[in-house]
Amino acid sequence: SASAKSVVPPPSVVPSPASAGKMGLDRSRSPKTRSVSWEADAKRANDIPAKAHPEVVPSIEAEPVEAAPVAKDAPAEEAEELLLDGHSAQDIFEARPCPTSYAYDDLICLPGHVSFGLQDVALHGNFTRSIRLATPLVSSAMDVVTEARMAIAMALEGGIGVIHTNLTVDEQVREVMRVKKYESGFIMDPICIGPTMKVSELDQLRSSTGFSGFPVTEDGRMGSRLLGLVTKRDTDFVADRSSPVSTIMTKIDNLVTAQEGIELQAANKILKESKKGKLPVVSAHNRLVALMSRADLQKSADYPNATKDERNRLRVAAAIGTRPSDKDRVRALVAAGVDAIIVDSSQGDSVFQHEMLRWMKQEFPDLQIVGGNVVTKAQAQHLIDCGVDGLRVGMGIGSICTTQEVCACGRAQASAVFNVAKYARSRGVPILADGGISSPGHIVKALCLGAGAAMCGSLLAGTEETPGEYIYAENGTRLKRYRGMGSIDAMKKGSDDRYFGTAAALKVAQGVSGTVQDKGSVHRFVPYLVQGIRHGMQDIGASSIDDLRDKLYTGKLRFELRSAAAQREGGVHGLHSFERRLFN
Numbered sequence: 001s002a003s004a005k006s007v008v009p010p011p012s013v014v015p016s017p018a019s020a021g022k023m024g025l026d027r028s029r030s031p032k033t034r035s036v037s038w039e040a041d042a043k044r045a046n047d048i049p050a051k052a053h054p055e056v057v058p059s060i061e062a063e064p065v066e067a068a069p070v071a072k073d074a075p076a077e078e079a080e081e082l083l084l085d086g087h088s089a090q091d092i093f094e095a096r097p098c099p100t101s102y103a104y105d106d107l108i109c110l111p112g113h114v115s116f117g118l119q120d121v122a123l124h125g126n127f128t129r130s131i132r133l134a135t136p137l138v139s140s141a142m143d144v145v146t147e148a149r150m151a152i153a154m155a156l157e158g159g160i161g162v163i164h165t166n167l168t169v170d171e172q173v174r175e176v177m178r179v180k181k182y183e184s185g186f187i188m189d190p191i192c193i194g195p196t197m198k199v200s201e202l203d204q205l206r207s208s209t210g211f212s213g214f215p216v217t218e219d220g221r222m223g224s225r226l227l228g229l230v231t232k233r234d235t236d237f238v239a240d241r242s243s244p245v246s247t248i249m250t251k252i253d254n255l256v257t258a259q260e261g262i263e264l265q266a267a268n269k270i271l272k273e274s275k276k277g278k279l280p281v282v283s284a285h286n287r288l289v290a291l292m293s294r295a296d297l298q299k300s301a302d303y304p305n306a307t308k309d310e311r312n313r314l315r316v317a318a319a320i321g322t323r324p325s326d327k328d329r330v331r332a333l334v335a336a337g338v339d340a341i342i343v344d345s346s347q348g349d350s351v352f353q354h355e356m357l358r359w360m361k362q363e364f365p366d367l368q369i370v371g372g373n374v375v376t377k378a379q380a381q382h383l384i385d386c387g388v389d390g391l392r393v394g395m396g397i398g399s400i401c402t403t404q405e406v407c408a409c410g411r412a413q414a415s416a417v418f419n420v421a422k423y424a425r426s427r428g429v430p431i432l433a434d435g436g437i438s439s440p441g442h443i444v445k446a447l448c449l450g451a452g453a454a455m456c457g458s459l460l461a462g463t464e465e466t467p468g469e470y471i472y473a474e475n476g477t478r479l480k481r482y483r484g485m486g487s488i489d490a491m492k493k494g495s496d497d498r499y500f501g502t503a504a505a506l507k508v509a510q511g512v513s514g515t516v517q518d519k520g521s522v523h524r525f526v527p528y529l530v531q532g533i534r535h536g537m538q539d540i541g542a543s544s545i546d547d548l549r550d551k552l553y554t555g556k557l558r559f560e561l562r563s564a565a566a567q568r569e570g571g572v573h574g575l576h577s578f579e580r581r582l583f584n
Contacts, residue, residue: 135530
């Protein structure tokens with residue numbers, strides 16, 4: 001019969017009656033066509049007489065699925081490896097062949113185990129071999145981003161600023177000196193005035209320097225006999241601005257002073273107890289040797305992570321070009337007390353930069369020098385061989401940069417940072433991830449790929465401390481002008497040297513000019529960035545940048561590549577409209 005020719009279905013297809021009940025199957029409603037006779041199979045299987053059982057499916061129990069055997073003595077590392085999701089950075093960037101270059105947005109960091117609080121995350125990173133930052137942020141050497149005011153704010157927040165090179169030598173030196181003199185325990189070279197200076201001239205001096213109080217000495221120079229001190233309260237109600245300061249100053253007999261050799265802690269105590277704003281430090285013959293400011297004590301309390309040198313002054317860096325005349329610029333900057341020099345070039349692996357680096361290291365062996373920009377290991381090797389103490393990594397990825405579009409040369413930033421950072425680490429040189437950063441998440445990714453700090457341009461543009469005035473759009477939005485150093489406007493001021501275009505009759509732009517929205521003060525914006533970085537590192541499970549680096553190179557830090565859909569999913573989506581507020 002037809003039923004005798006039927007075949008036994010495999011256990012995975014026909015469930016037992018018991019399991020069928022659990023699955024909600026009602027066999028009484030099965031159609032006649034599903035009747036099965038098991039005679040032939042029963043004979044073959046059990047060699048016993050079989051009977052027809054129409055419309056009845058006998059129980060055929062499936063074999064239980066057993067877990068894969070695991071050796072009891074299997075190493076713990078193998079067990080942990082089974083739980084690893086994603087890929088290591090080495091898997092992504094060093095796979096061969098690896099024809100794809102990745103940007104920050106192409107990657108996502110996978111979360112790790114959190115065993116510490118947000119306040120326990122340490123963000124100390126290296127700017128150069130010997131300069132360490134409490135906040136791994138550097139303001140870019142752009143003429144619309146960093147001059148003295150920005151450099152001061154960045155140093156107070158634990159980062160550092162790089163004074164741009166689109167200035168005359170004297171102007172750049174003046175900007176550096178403003179930073180170095182802004183805050184210190186002992187001001188070793190305060191600006192002094194003579195007793196014959198008019199009040200009107202004093203007003204101009206205050207406006208140009210930003211200081212309100214000045215010591216008055218016999219000849220208006222540091223080291224001569226102190227006569228008195230003039231502050232803003234001494235001049236507020238003076239009607240005759242042609243009066244000499246000697247007629248309105250607080251004379252030395254009425255001043256609280258400290259003797260030469262006093263320690264910083266004791267000098268601070270005198271300032272607190274006297275409730276004075278300034279404390280002159282004099283020699284036995286009343287010659288001015290230093291000055292202390294009450295405002296400095298308050299700043300130290302407000303900014304405990306400030307980046308300072310061994311003399312308790314704020315640190316600052318400055319940019320130079322590769323022209324022969326820049327050697328004079330370097331000498332002047334070093335004399336002004338600059339902490340580091342950054343050679344500013346879009347393509348750093350050139351004979352011009354090599355010669356400049358070797359000369360600086362020969363002339364100033366202790367000067368910290370950052371070379372760049374580079375995006376490959378070969379470029380990095382050449383500059384490290386020339387003696388650099390740090391590297392800038394990035395080419396053509398800034399928000400206002402068109403180098404990749406115009407010159408067809410550059411590299412996606414995530415690939416550049418990882419590859420250069422890994423090689424530079426083997427040589428003991430930290431790197432700065434320069435460009436391509438538009439959020440705290442990008443900073444976290446830069447650190448995850450081996451950067452010691454992130455250099456930011458557009459991210460800080462629009463803050464109060466950047467050069468330039470605010471303008472207003474037609475809708476009332478407050479804006480500031482922002483442009484690339486490769487834009488025609490910037491090149492006309494001198495930045496064409498960084499693109500090897502000084503002698504070119506026709507200048508080809510590698511950047512654009514535009515506007516950015518107001519971001520408020522750096523003193524509110526940077527803490528927002530820092531908190532975002534802390535949250536990111538906590539989610540990853542790294543309590544410090546050093547810990548993050550250990551996880552990176554041991555493969556414990558895991559990544560995945562994101563599709564275009566994944567990138568859309570990871571951002572704001574599905575809303576009719578929304579308001580983005582960065583912080584309260």
